[in-house]
Amino acid sequence: MEKKAIVVGAGLVGSLWSIFLAQRGYKVDIYERRSDMRKEGFVGGRSINLAMSTRGWKALEKAGIAEEIKADAIAMDGRMMHAVNGETTFQPYGKEGQAIYSVSRGGLNLALINIADKHPLVNFHFDHKVSKVDKKSGSLQVTSEGITSTADASLIFGTDGAFSSVRASLQRTPRFDYQQDYLDHGYKELEIPAGPNGSFLIEKNALHIWPRGHFMLIALPNSSGSFTCTLFLPFEGPQSFEQLKTNDAIQTFFETYFADALALIPDLVKDFHENPTSTLVTIRCNPWVYKDKICLLGDSSHAIVPFYGQGMNSGFEDCTVLDEMLSEFDEDWTKTLSAFNETRIPDANAIADLALRNFIEMRDLVGDEDFLLRKKIAAWLHDKYPDRFIPLYSQVTFTHIPYSKALAEGRRQDQLFEKILAIENIHQDWKTEKVIQVFEAWEKEN
Amino acid sequence: MEKKAIVVGAGLVGSLWSIFLAQRGYKVDIYERRSDMRKEGFVGGRSINLAMSTRGWKALEKAGIAEEIKADAIAMDGRMMHAVNGETTFQPYGKEGQAIYSVSRGGLNLALINIADKHPLVNFHFDHKVSKVDKKSGSLQVTSEGITSTADASLIFGTDGAFSSVRASLQRTPRFDYQQDYLDHGYKELEIPAGPNGSFLIEKNALHIWPRGHFMLIALPNSSGSFTCTLFLPFEGPQSFEQLKTNDAIQTFFETYFADALALIPDLVKDFHENPTSTLVTIRCNPWVYKDKICLLGDSSHAIVPFYGQGMNSGFEDCTVLDEMLSEFDEDWTKTLSAFNETRIPDANAIADLALRNFIEMRDLVGDEDFLLRKKIAAWLHDKYPDRFIPLYSQVTFTHIPYSKALAEGRRQDQLFEKILAIENIHQDWKTEKVIQVFEAWEKEN
Numbered sequence: 001m002e003k004k005a006i007v008v009g010a011g012l013v014g015s016l017w018s019i020f021l022a023q024r025g026y027k028v029d030i031y032e033r034r035s036d037m038r039k040e041g042f043v044g045g046r047s048i049n050l051a052m053s054t055r056g057w058k059a060l061e062k063a064g065i066a067e068e069i070k071a072d073a074i075a076m077d078g079r080m081m082h083a084v085n086g087e088t089t090f091q092p093y094g095k096e097g098q099a100i101y102s103v104s105r106g107g108l109n110l111a112l113i114n115i116a117d118k119h120p121l122v123n124f125h126f127d128h129k130v131s132k133v134d135k136k137s138g139s140l141q142v143t144s145e146g147i148t149s150t151a152d153a154s155l156i157f158g159t160d161g162a163f164s165s166v167r168a169s170l171q172r173t174p175r176f177d178y179q180q181d182y183l184d185h186g187y188k189e190l191e192i193p194a195g196p197n198g199s200f201l202i203e204k205n206a207l208h209i210w211p212r213g214h215f216m217l218i219a220l221p222n223s224s225g226s227f228t229c230t231l232f233l234p235f236e237g238p239q240s241f242e243q244l245k246t247n248d249a250i251q252t253f254f255e256t257y258f259a260d261a262l263a264l265i266p267d268l269v270k271d272f273h274e275n276p277t278s279t280l281v282t283i284r285c286n287p288w289v290y291k292d293k294i295c296l297l298g299d300s301s302h303a304i305v306p307f308y309g310q311g312m313n314s315g316f317e318d319c320t321v322l323d324e325m326l327s328e329f330d331e332d333w334t335k336t337l338s339a340f341n342e343t344r345i346p347d348a349n350a351i352a353d354l355a356l357r358n359f360i361e362m363r364d365l366v367g368d369e370d371f372l373l374r375k376k377i378a379a380w381l382h383d384k385y386p387d388r389f390i391p392l393y394s395q396v397t398f399t400h401i402p403y404s405k406a407l408a409e410g411r412r413q414d415q416l417f418e419k420i421l422a423i424e425n426i427h428q429d430w431k432t433e434k435v436i437q438v439f440e441a442w443e444k445e446n
Numbered sequence: 447m448e449k450k451a452i453v454v455g456a457g458l459v460g461s462l463w464s465i466f467l468a469q470r471g472y473k474v475d476i477y478e479r480r481s482d483m484r485k486e487g488f489v490g491g492r493s494i495n496l497a498m499s500t501r502g503w504k505a506l507e508k509a510g511i512a513e514e515i516k517a518d519a520i521a522m523d524g525r526m527m528h529a530v531n532g533e534t535t536f537q538p539y540g541k542e543g544q545a546i547y548s549v550s551r552g553g554l555n556l557a558l559i560n561i562a563d564k565h566p567l568v569n570f571h572f573d574h575k576v577s578k579v580d581k582k583s584g585s586l587q588v589t590s591e592g593i594t595s596t597a598d599a600s601l602i603f604g605t606d607g608a609f610s611s612v613r614a615s616l617q618r619t620p621r622f623d624y625q626q627d628y629l630d631h632g633y634k635e636l637e638i639p640a641g642p643n644g645s646f647l648i649e650k651n652a653l654h655i656w657p658r659g660h661f662m663l664i665a666l667p668n669s670s671g672s673f674t675c676t677l678f679l680p681f682e683g684p685q686s687f688e689q690l691k692t693n694d695a696i697q698t699f700f701e702t703y704f705a706d707a708l709a710l711i712p713d714l715v716k717d718f719h720e721n722p723t724s725t726l727v728t729i730r731c732n733p734w735v736y737k738d739k740i741c742l743l744g745d746s747s748h749a750i751v752p753f754y755g756q757g758m759n760s761g762f763e764d765c766t767v768l769d770e771m772l773s774e775f776d777e778d779w780t781k782t783l784s785a786f787n788e789t790r791i792p793d794a795n796a797i798a799d800l801a802l803r804n805f806i807e808m809r810d811l812v813g814d815e816d817f818l819l820r821k822k823i824a825a826w827l828h829d830k831y832p833d834r835f836i837p838l839y840s841q842v843t844f845t846h847i848p849y850s851k852a853l854a855e856g857r858r859q860d861q862l863f864e865k866i867l868a869i870e871n872i873h874q875d876w877k878t879e880k881v882i883q884v885f886e887a888w889e890k891e892n
Contacts, residue, residue, distance in 0.1 A: 163618070171626075172609070174628070174725045175628045175681070175725055176626070176628070177626060177627050177628055178624070178625070178626050179624070179625040179626075179627075180617075180622070180623060180624050180625075181623050181625075182620070182621045182622070182623055235621070279620045279621055
């Protein structure tokens with residue numbers, strides 16, 4: 001049989017997966033609804049920066065572009081919290097030398113398309129909209145310039161994002177479980193421009209957070225010296241997008257809650273009106289595959305909210321996991337897709353849950369005394385027993401431990417810290433033998 | 447403004463709701479994808495009989511056809527359980543005189559269409575497929591005989607079932623939460639024909655259940671003397687549809703688990719092959735409404751599994767609740783639809799949960815000693831204190847108490863019976879003062 005595949009969607013995961021397929025000797029046709037971004041230019045204003053971490057880097061190494069991307073990425077060693085009064089506190093993400101990396105979504109996508117396009121087996125078809133997939137025959141309806149034709153392939157990959165038309169076709173078939181859940185919050189992008197000579201006006205190597213309970217502002221550095229800011233805010237309610245319709249209301253809101261940031265965002269009111277207010281959705285489904293023919297990857301099967309910085313990382317990990325399984329099963333697609341479906345869905349559900357949970361942490365808990373102490377004790381334990389205790393955040397961000405295992409372990413860690421934080425005078429003195437005893441007792445229980 | 451509405455789908459809920467609208471003076475156009483069942487005849491083989499109960503009757507009374515339907519319905523006073531050895535046990539559903547009624551889905555749909563069609567304000571358009579709804583403009587794309595046209599109305603009701611195209615249009619708009627979950631079980635219809643002269647070969651006034659743990663067979667009486675049987679069975683696994691591909695396998699399966707029923711189903715093997723194996727889905731979504739323009743009713747917004755006999759009843763109750771709210775808000779549709787959305791979604795979620803939970807009860811617990819004792823004690827308490835204690839099943843089936851309230855009360859009843867069943871020697875002697883004491887203490891707590 002000819003080694004041939006169709007990939008629907010030339011976003012981050014689709015472009016990357018095409019490279020993996022071509023490396024295995026598959027002829028790949030990629031259909032992309034949008035125009036070639038290399039001609040059109042990248043349209044900003046709708047996409048928060050990406051935070052690349054260990055799972056993402058692994059996939060890029062395999063694709064051979066990790067170094068190129070890293071050259072332009074900015075290490076974020078921790079969170080910089082901004083209190084209402086302007087005071088800042090820094091919380092490292094991991095151990096010395098561990099960081100997540102701020103990467104431009106557009107730049108990364110461009111690099112992936114370029115590297116895929118260089119491969120003689122990969123063919124891009126931009127401005128081609130896939131409207132329907134017939135799972136039994138394995139054929140697609142593709143429309144370009146008003147003309148609809150049919151494309152066939154024994155293998156079809158749906159990497160067409162949260163509103164995937166490949167998934168929409170599967171959704172109409174029996175026994176396809178599907179769920180889309182929106183947050184009551186939306187988000188809007190704003191910008192802190194670079195200072196003189198491309199300087200950074202706030203700490204460069206940090207992810208900045210202005211946590212305000214039910215809402216928050218964040219900022220990620222760009223290599224140009226600017227920061228991409230994102231405001232997460234409820235659509236309705238006392239503090240909400242609904243309330244911020246006038247210039248005055250916007251200005252007052254920022255003066256009240258984000259005074260230090262306001263001073264750095266010159267185009268606040270203009271950007272606020274011009275940039276869209278976007279939604280935040282979690283998508284889950286089952287199955288992701290159909291026999292040896294169809295497979296969904298990335299957001300098309302598991303879109304998540306951005307609060308753990310794992311959306312792109314988990315999509316990229318889909319590619320490495322699927323690639324490893326293909327080797328394990330000697331490219332028997334029936335066995336591979338079945339195994340992928342079996343193990344990967346629980347992992348995707350776990351990171352979806354973790355991302356929702358981290359929203360509460362970011363906007364609410366990062367200022368909480370107990371929470372901050374817990375973070376400190378966790379780092380201390382991890383430092384003392386690097387293999388015996390890995391904090392949940394580190395497992396997700398700096399290892400390849402399956403998400404579902406990390407989530408389960410995180411729940412056990414919650415129990416540990418409940419006990420530790422109940423120790424008398426723990427806030428006064430926490431580097432104690434008592435903490436070690438509680439830790440060792442907990443370790444034995446598990 | 448002209449009082450005008452479009453109803454999409456001429457099934458049970460759509461036909462009924464058209465009658466309600468016409469009674470309020472609205473001109474109604476109903477678009478139905480299928481042909482007129484009055485010409486085509488009703489196609490069986492895919493639909494278990496309906497069990498009409500209090501909520502359903504209320505809506506039919508309002509439509510003026512309760513008596514006509516009741517004349518052809520068969521009262522089922524309780525469950526008749528069939529053990530593997532053929533022994534039967536009867537469990538009344540409620541108090542003396544309380545029953546649920548076996549009704550033919552086709553017959554009921556026909557009666558509703560006829561009564562709606564008699565109304566000069568109602569116009570049926572059969573063989574008209576609605577493919578798209580534009581919520582902003584309030585227009586529909588309707589295709590009939592290959593010609594697609596646009597229909598407009600200030601009011602659109604989606605009563606087009608679990609695979610609703612009105613809902614599918616809403617689903618593609620931001621902030622629409624949606625969930626479809628399939629059971630691992632499917633179902634298949636079979637038939638016990640009438641005996642000589644239309645006689646009933648098993649107890650007429652009962653819903654028959656052959657509970658077998660992970661699967662079950664049920665039978666509901668028809669006025670002709672026959673019974674419509676439904677086999678609920680996993681799709682895959684040791685006892686499953688997947689295993690029942692040959693005549694021998696089917697025959698042996700029924701001999702092993704349903705010997706007494708097998709003797710009454712002459713066409714078992716033929717029907718088993720010819721009738722489809724259907725799926726069981728739960729659908730939830732939010733919102734059900736759009737401003738003052740669009741409203742989903744019945745399965746289109748809340749399809750549930752059939753194990754509480756409340757699918758049609760809850761859809762009919764949608765109509766009575768919405769109609770009552772219209773009176774309350776003087777036909778202000780913005781206020782009405784908003785209030786309907788607010789209160790009805792939690793009720794729909796509650797009956798969805800209850801229906802899933804009842805599957806376990808029906809297939810597994812109806813043979814359990816503790817469960818049977820609980821049912822007896824519940825009936826005794828209800829008899830003793832008719833207003834102070836109403837069993838969950840009776841609340842759902844024989845009252846208009848909102849489903850969400852019934853579910854919450856059911857959870858409290860679980861706590862009561864945990865305490866009662868923990869009383870020493872309760873299985874030997876349960877009509878005791880001790881039970882009353884536990885009940886009264888529980889009552890005070892709540």
